[in-house]
Every structure is written in structure tokens, then in C-alpha cells.
Amino acid sequence: MSKSAGLRKRADAPPTTAGLDLPPAFARRPPNAPDYVAPNLGDPNDPDAAYTEPRAPRPGMLIGLCVGIAVSLTLYLVVFYETISTPSDAAGFTADGSNLLDVTRLTLVHNVTVRTMDPAVPDGAALLVRGNEIARVIHANDAAYSLQSLRGIGVTVVNGHGAYVYPGLMDSHGHFLGHGLALSRPNLVGLSSVAAVRTALRDFISQSPDGSYSDTRWLVGSGWDHTTWTDALNGAGAFPTAADLDSDPVLASIPIVLQRIDVHAYWLNQRAISLLGQLPLDVAGGAIKRDPTTHAPAGVFVDNAMFLVDNIMPAPTAADLDTALVRAQTDLVRFGVTAIGDAGVLPLAMAALVRGAHAGKLKVRVHAMISCPQDNEHMHIQAPAPAFCAEMVQGLVEAARNVSDRIAIRSVKLFLDGALGSHGAALIRPYDDAPETRGIVRCSSWECPELNEVVRKWDEEGFQVNIHAIGDHANQLAINALEQVKAEKRPRIEHAQILTLEDIDRVAKLGILPSMQPTHGSDMGYAQSRLGLDRLRGAYAWQRFLQAGVTHLPLSSDFPVESPDPLEGMYSAIARMDHDAKSPHGDQTPWFADQTLTPYQAVKGFTADAAYASFMDKIIGTIAPGKRADLVFTDVDLAHITNAQELLPKGGKRRVLATWIDGQCVYEKDAWCARGVEAQI
Numbered sequence: 201m202s203k204s205a206g207l208r209k210r211a212d213a214p215p216t217t218a219g220l221d222l223p224p225a226f227a228r229r230p231p232n233a234p235d236y237v238a239p240n241l242g243d244p245n246d247p248d249a250a251y252t253e254p255r256a257p258r259p260g261m262l263i264g265l266c267v268g269i270a271v272s273l274t275l276y277l278v279v280f281y282e283t284i285s286t287p288s289d290a291a292g293f294t295a296d297g298s299n300l301l302d303v304t305r306l307t308l309v310h311n312v313t314v315r316t317m318d319p320a321v322p323d324g325a326a327l328l329v330r331g332n333e334i335a336r337v338i339h340a341n342d343a344a345y346s347l348q349s350l351r352g353i354g355v356t357v358v359n360g361h362g363a364y365v366y367p368g369l370m371d372s373h374g375h376f377l378g379h380g381l382a383l384s385r386p387n388l389v390g391l392s393s394v395a396a397v398r399t400a401l402r403d404f405i406s407q408s409p410d411g412s413y414s415d416t417r418w419l420v421g422s423g424w425d426h427t428t429w430t431d432a433l434n435g436a437g438a439f440p441t442a443a444d445l446d447s448d449p450v451l452a453s454i455p456i457v458l459q460r461i462d463v464h465a466y467w468l469n470q471r472a473i474s475l476l477g478q479l480p481l482d483v484a485g486g487a488i489k490r491d492p493t494t495h496a497p498a499g500v501f502v503d504n505a506m507f508l509v510d511n512i513m514p515a516p517t518a519a520d521l522d523t524a525l526v527r528a529q530t531d532l533v534r535f536g537v538t539a540i541g542d543a544g545v546l547p548l549a550m551a552a553l554v555r556g557a558h559a560g561k562l563k564v565r566v567h568a569m570i571s572c573p574q575d576n577e578h579m580h581i582q583a584p585a586p587a588f589c590a591e592m593v594q595g596l597v598e599a600a601r602n603v604s605d606r607i608a609i610r611s612v613k614l615f616l617d618g619a620l621g622s623h624g625a626a627l628i629r630p631y632d633d634a635p636e637t638r639g640i641v642r643c644s645s646w647e648c649p650e651l652n653e654v655v656r657k658w659d660e661e662g663f664q665v666n667i668h669a670i671g672d673h674a675n676q677l678a679i680n681a682l683e684q685v686k687a688e689k690r691p692r693i694e695h696a697q698i699l700t701l702e703d704i705d706r707v708a709k710l711g712i713l714p715s716m717q718p719t720h721g722s723d724m725g726y727a728q729s730r731l732g733l734d735r736l737r738g739a740y741a742w743q744r745f746l747q748a749g750v751t752h753l754p755l756s757s758d759f760p761v762e763s764p765d766p767l768e769g770m771y772s773a774i775a776r777m778d779h780d781a782k783s784p785h786g787d788q789t790p791w792f793a794d795q796t797l798t799p800y801q802a803v804k805g806f807t808a809d810a811a812y813a814s815f816m817d818k819i820i821g822t823i824a825p826g827k828r829a830d831l832v833f834t835d836v837d838l839a840h841i842t843n844a845q846e847l848l849p850k851g852g853k854r855r856v857l858a859t860w861i862d863g864q865c866v867y868e869k870d871a872w873c874a875r876g877v878e879a880q881i
Contacts, residue, residue: 334824546582613668615667617642618640770803829860835855
């Protein structure tokens with residue numbers, strides 16, 4: 201296997217899929233075995249409903265029949281020779297077993313506005329889909345593809361009722377199974393006090409069956425943000441403590457661990473702390489918050505100290521992960537998401553993705569970024585520092601390649617620091633509001649001497665290297681390490697949140713991709729107090745990267761840290777205000793307005809740029825002949841809005857009408873897909 205394929209085969213590599221609950225075999229499909237089912241938008245219960253047996257022509261119909269045949273042949277030639285060619289064998293069958301001239305696989309979507317997001321392909325008024333691919337973008341004056349011209353050849357017609365059609369949206373940095381797990385747990389996002397957290401937890405417990413929680417089944421929640429709380433025992437804005445939870449006897453009786461909204465800190469009650477055993481005084485790359493008088497653990501564990509909790513807390517089972525996949529996917533497609541970059545996937549989660557693909561349950565496309573585990577005994581826990589583990593995950597990489605094109609494992613994610621909200625982002629200078637610290641580096645020392653070698657090894661194995669870096673010091677370390685990686689390898693910095701202006705220029709010059717999350721602008725309430733005004737010039741600097749020469753700005757949400765709705769991400773990128781149109785700079789005033797993106801730039805970040813950053817740009821990201829029919833139908837023209845508020849839910853309802861993957865409807869609002877099918881003509 202070549203480097204570019206992702207991993208060189210090693211004869212002495214140990215078996216790496218044992219114990220991961222993978223299907224028994226991952227043999228490659230024969231060339232003529234279909235990977236996809238042709239879309240049938242007529243009767244979903246009758247796969248033959250789209251086919252009508254032809255009637256014998258009467259003598260008076262012969263002339264019309266001949267004309268019809270001539271028109272049909274012309275259509276075949278134009279459609280199939282103007283689209284990107286698909287390799288086929290001598291019998292005319294493609295690699296997925298479909299016939300190039302099978303008209304029953306044609307779907308015409310009309311009464312729409314098609315936004316291709318491809319400068320080389322003009323926008324259109326209709327779309328012709330062949331199976332799972334785009335066949336042609338049809339323009340208003342394209343008479344050869346009018347309804348009248350196509351009549352009689354068996355094309356399924358879908359009326360879009362004035363909708364806008366965009367490429368399926370891609371979130372280039374999220375946490376797929378983590379989102380699915382979070383959806384089944386207490387959601388603490390937006391709660392404004394410790395008291396509100398206690399109430400939410402009590403309500404969740406009261407709705408759970410008796411005996412749901414014990415020392416072997418902890419209550420896990422996520423989403424708390426202490427920065428605006430005023431009722432924590434340690435004071436306003438301070439980290440909460442175990443005692444804040446244990447003041448409620450019900451909560452004190454079971455082990456509880458709550459993940460901060462940025463997923464860089466845990467908050468435990470005393471019952472959970474007592475199960476951890478003997479704890480070290482200090483943790484490299486992390487922190488145990490302690491009582492200032494007794495020096496006992498106070499309840500919060502930051503960054504690498506979280507691994508002390510992970511080592512004891514019961515891990516999700518394979519069944520938990522399988523359920524999480526379906527739950528997360530169901531949630532994502534309703535936002536128009538058809539592809540994701542799964543940022544930091546440990547082996548147990550990778551195995552769940554492979555199982556889902558093998559069983560046909562995985563619909564969205566997943567660009568998985570490997571995260572190295574601690575060791576073979578702790579496959580669900582991240583390594584505490586940048587690591588190289590290609591041999592350990594080799595079997596999973598091969599399994600993913602063989603089972604489906606819905607999942608690709610050709611990328612790795614390395615972690616350098618924590619998050620700004622928990623004072624974990626690694627800064628060149630101390631925090632303005634915590635001068636005793638510069639944050640945390642998740643390495644053997646502050647300068648992370650192991651990083652260059654780890655990056656070199658992954659790059660030599662053919663993997664795309666993505667480095668998590670939030671603070672300006674961490675970003676500087678990441679840029680220094682990625683200097684050795686060629687731009688065509690598409691190296692990425694995940695978050696690229698706070699940089700010096702000089703380092704922004706270096707990112708552009710080196711061809712590094714800044715993978716950014718507009719909704720992280722929610723930090724604006726405390727960012728200036730932590731950083732000071734001068735450092736904010738290079739923080740959340742989306743437009744500044746483009747002005748420096750960055751050509752691809754992949755955007756994402758970091759879900760479940762933020763909402764997975766890309767339209768909310770677009771809103772944040774365009775408005776730089778909260779949903780009430782407020783910012784620290786005033787009502788109706790963007791936070792550092794010179795860094796707002798245009799609507800087109802924001803949509804491009806969630807489509808073409810996200811696909812490019814994940815090596816999916818050959819098949820998705822734009823609407824063009826030969827690309828997959830991954831589409832989102834909306835009631836708002838995303839790239840041409842005049843008011844960013846148009847992107848937010850209207851009357852409590854989302855703006856996405858339907859989501860298609862491979863030409864098939866995987867989500868519809870108010871039976872939109874079913875209502876759109878007019879006939880077969």
C-alpha cells in the first residue's frame with residue numbers, strides 16, 4: 201500500500217481489531233456489486249413502482265414513436281457524455297452495478313433555484329440526478345431538458361415548490377458519537393446558575409428507572425458554563441465544586457460527572473471523587489482544582505487530569521456507541537448535514553463507525569480523524585500527549601476502506617492545549633484575568649519537543665495531520681511543526697482561535713488550513729477579560745485569514761460543544777452577534793465587524809471548503825455533473841441573504857426542508873419529499 205493510500209502494510213503488525221466488535225469479514229465487493237440503491241421517490245414500499253410496462257404502439261403512433269426514440273437518444277447522448285465519465289465494463293455497467301442508460305434511475309427536480317457553489321458551473325433552475333450522482337444542472341433556457349422534452353421516457357419528476365438547492369452541508373469538525381451520547385444525557389447548555397444545574401439533574405434522575413445509577417453506572421451530563429454563574433460556593437465566575445452538587449441529598453447519593461461545554465473539564469461530586477482512589481498532586485498537561493485550605497480535590501478536573509476520571513468511570517459499551525451513531529445521525533440530517541469531520545476518534549468509536557457502515561446504518565459521510573489511545577488496555581481514553589499509533593489502528597483503517605465509502609480514515613488529530621473558557625488555552629503571555637497561568641500544553645513540557653517527530657511520522661505514513669490549537673502559543677507550536685508538511689497534504693489547525701498577526705500570515709504562506717468554528721464566537725462575553733484588547737486582533741479572525749491569502753476556510757461547529765446546525769454557524773460568521781443581535785460592542789453591532797464573513801464565504805466554508813479540507817472535494821462540496829447527489833433544500837437563499845437573522849429558525853421551525861444523500865431523501869420536514877413527487881413522465 202502506498203503512503204498516499206493512508207498506511208503502509210507491515211508484515212509484523214499485530215492484530216488490531218480484536219475485541220472491537222467488528223463484523224466477521226471485510227472482503228472487497230466484486231466489481232459489479234451495487235454500493236447504493238437507486239432512489240425511488242414514488243412508492244418506497246414498491247421498488248418496481250417507477251417502472252411501467254410499455255404498450256404496443258398502434259399504427260397511427262409509429263411516427264410519434266420514432267420521434268420519441270430520436271429525442272430519447274439525443275437526451276442520452278447529451279446527459280451521459282456531458283457528465284463526468286464513470287468507468288464501465290464492456291457490457292455498459294458501472295462499478296456499482298448500474299446501467300449507464302437506465303432511465304428509471306433519472307430524477308428531475310424542477311421549480312427550484314440551484315446554487316452550485318462552483319464558479320465553473322452556473323446556477324440553475326432545475327437539476328437532473330442519475331442514481332446517486334448529479335447528471336446535469338439545468339438552466340431556465342435549456343429547452344432540451346424542459347418537462348415537455350423529457351415527457352415519455354420514464355423520468356421521476358420532483359416539484360421543489362420554489363426551494364433553494366445547495367450542496368449538502370458539511371461540518372468539518374464535530375464529535376459524531378459524542379453528540380449521540382450527549383443527546384441521551386442531561387443537557388446543561390444555557391443554564392445560568394448552579395441551582396439550575398441541580399434542578400435539571402434532579403428532574404433527569406426522577407424520569408429515569410429506579411436503579412439506573414450506581415458505582416458502575418455513573419450519571420453523566422454535559423454543557424455547563426460557569427463564566428456567568430453568581431451562586432457557586434467559590435464566588436461569581438469561579439469553578440463550581442463537589443459541594444455545589446452535594447448540597448442536594450439525591451445528587452450526593454450517586455456518582456456524577458459533568459463535562460464542561462468546551463469538553464476540556466469535568467465537574468464531579470464527592471461520591472465520584474471517592475471512587476478515583478489515590479490522586480497525584482500535579483498532572484502534566486492538566487490540573488486538579490483543589491480546596492485552598494485542605495488541598496483536597498475540589499471537584500473540577502481540567503484537560504489531562506480528566507484522564508484520571510476516564511480511567512475509573514465506566515466506559516460506554518459497544519451497544520451504547522451503536523445507538524449513539526443512529527441518534528446523532530438522525531439529529532444531524534435535519535440540519536442539512538450530509539458529511540462530517542469526526543475530530544479525534546478513538547479505536548472503540550472507530551469500530552462503531554465501521555460496524556454502522558457495514559450494517560448500512562451509516563448514511564452521512566465521515567472523515568474520521570484518529571486519536572491515539574493511552575494503550576491497548578485503555579482504548580477509550582486519549583493519550584496524554586501527541587503520539588504515533590499507526591500500527592495500533594491499522595486493522596481499523598483497512599476495515600473502513602473495505603466496507604464503505606461512507607467512512608474514510610486517512611487523518612489524525614493531535615492535541616496541544618485546552619480551551620479559553622477553562623483557562624487551558626496555551627498563551628504566549630499570562631492571562632489578563634489569571635496572571636498566575638499561561639494555560640496548559642498537553643505535552644511532556646511547555647515547548648512540546650515531541651511534536652515535530654510525531655508529525656513527521658504521521659506525514660510519512662500518508663496521513664493528513666490536524667492539530668488542535670486554541671491559544672497563540674499552541675498555534676505557534678503547531679505552525680512550527682507543520683512547516684515540514686507540504687501544502688498538498690492539506691495540513692490543518694483545528695480551531696486556530698488565537699494567533700499573533702505574524703502567525704496568521706505564516707498559516708497562509710505555508711498552505712495550512714485553519715479549521716474554525718464561528719459559533720465559538722460565543723466566547724465574546726469573556727474573551728477580552730482573558731486576553732486583553734491587543735490579543736483579540738488575532739482572535740476569531742476569520743476574515744483576516746482570508747485577507748492573508750488563505751484560500752480554503754473550512755467551517756464547523758465542534759458539536760456537541762455548540763449547536764450542530766450549520767445555519768447557526770453561518771449566522772455567527774456573518775453577524776458576530778448572539779441570536780438577540782447583541783454583542784459586547786452593543787445592540788445590533790457586530791463584535792469586531794471587520795472580521796465578519798459574507799454570506800457566500802460562510803456557505804462556502806460549510807460546503808466546498810469543508811469538502812476540500814477532508815479530501816472529499818472530488819465527490820461533494822459543490823453541485824456539478826459527476827458529483828454525488830448530496831443536497832440540502834431550504835426555504836431561504838443561504839448565500840444571498842440580506843439579513844443574517846433569516847438563517848435562524850423561523851417561528852421555531854428550522855429552515856431546512858429536506859436533505860438528500862446519494863439522491864435519496866434522508867430527512868424531510870412536513871413530508872416535503874413525498875409531496876414533491878409529481879409523476880413519472
